Amino acid sequence: MEVQSDRVMALTEWEERWNQGRTGFHQSHVHRMLKNNIDKILCGRQQIRFFFPLCGKAVDMKWLADMGHIVVGVEYSEKGIKLFFEEQGLQYQEEPVPTIPGAKVFKSSDGKISIYQCDLYKFSSAIEGQFDGIWDRGSLVAINPCDRPKYATLIKSLMKKDCRYLLDTLEYNPELHQGPPFFVPEEAVKSLYGEACDIELLQAEDGFEERHKAWGIDSLLEKVYLLTLKAN
Numbered sequence: 541m542e543v544q545s546d547r548v549m550a551l552t553e554w555e556e557r558w559n560q561g562r563t564g565f566h567q568s569h570v571h572r573m574l575k576n577n578i579d580k581i582l583c584g585r586q587q588i589r590f591f592f593p594l595c596g597k598a599v600d601m602k603w604l605a606d607m608g609h610i611v612v613g614v615e616y617s618e619k620g621i622k623l624f625f626e627e628q629g630l631q632y633q634e635e636p637v638p639t640i641p642g643a644k645v646f647k648s649s650d651g652k653i654s655i656y657q658c659d660l661y662k663f664s665s666a667i668e669g670q671f672d673g674i675w676d677r678g679s680l681v682a683i684n685p686c687d688r689p690k691y692a693t694l695i696k697s698l699m700k701k702d703c704r705y706l707l708d709t710l711e712y713n714p715e716l717h718q719g720p721p722f723f724v725p726e727e728a729v730k731s732l733y734g735e736a737c738d739i740e741l742l743q744a745e746d747g748f749e750e751r752h753k754a755w756g757i758d759s760l761l762e763k764v765y766l767l768t769l770k771a772n
């Protein structure tokens with residue numbers, strides 16, 4: 541991780557990627573780790589409220605909304621947000637967010653999906669309260685490594701007492717690829733969340749795909765953890 545610790549990606553660079561269609565991170569199907577572990581998040585609960593940090597145009601949001609859940613996402617790229625609603629065939633309205641200067645919220649007409657267009661660090665529990673579930677895919681691994689403590693503090697503040705937080709991470713040789721996505725080893729997860737949360741490794745799988753060859757790496761391990769707040 542040392543080798544990647546100074547790498548900083550500006551929000552404008554993410555916008556550029558969206559404008560140039562360089563969104564290889566996007567999956568057109570529901571993420572298998574979410575599908576495999578959905579019961580561990582729901583625990584029999586229905587119509588729960590999910591938070592998607594750095595949501596992009598993840599189809600997982602529609603999948604959960606179709607199951608009756610409420611989804612709130614945060615994404616900086618307006619283009620990404622509009623593509624989400626258009627590609628999913630969802631009508632939406634756009635409104636300013638008075639408490640976050642410059643931000644907008646895009647809401648599906650049925651009210652089940654709201655995506656805030658702003659820098660994640662401007663979002664807080666004052667905007668949408670706390671959540672029952674969090675799906676963190678392409679998020680902790682995408683933020684600048686120097687922002688991880690700030691990110692973890694925000695995410696913990698968005699967790700209801702019984703929130704179940706599913707976290708997807710990637711492990712590979714960081715000497716070979718500068719990121720994003722960044723290398724997030726188990727020790728980093730523990731150091732960011734271990735004091736406040738119980739952490740259970742649910743699944744670890746070979747995540748190497750053809751497209752990863754272009755990163756110069758030859759192996760990639762994808763791990764998914766379930767985080768719950770410790771009782772105190």
Ligand SMILES: C[S@@+](CC[C@H](N)C(=O)[O-])C[C@H]1O[C@@H](n2cnc3c(N)ncnc32)[C@H](O)[C@@H]1O
Nearest residue numbers: 554565566594595596615616659660677678682
């Ligand atoms: C790797 S992509 C993952 C998107 C989505 N989670 C997925 O799995 O397809 C990271 C996304 O975060 C957005 N992003 C990066 N930094 C952000 C920030 N500070 N605030 C809001 N969005 C951000 C980028 O525009 C990009 O769409």
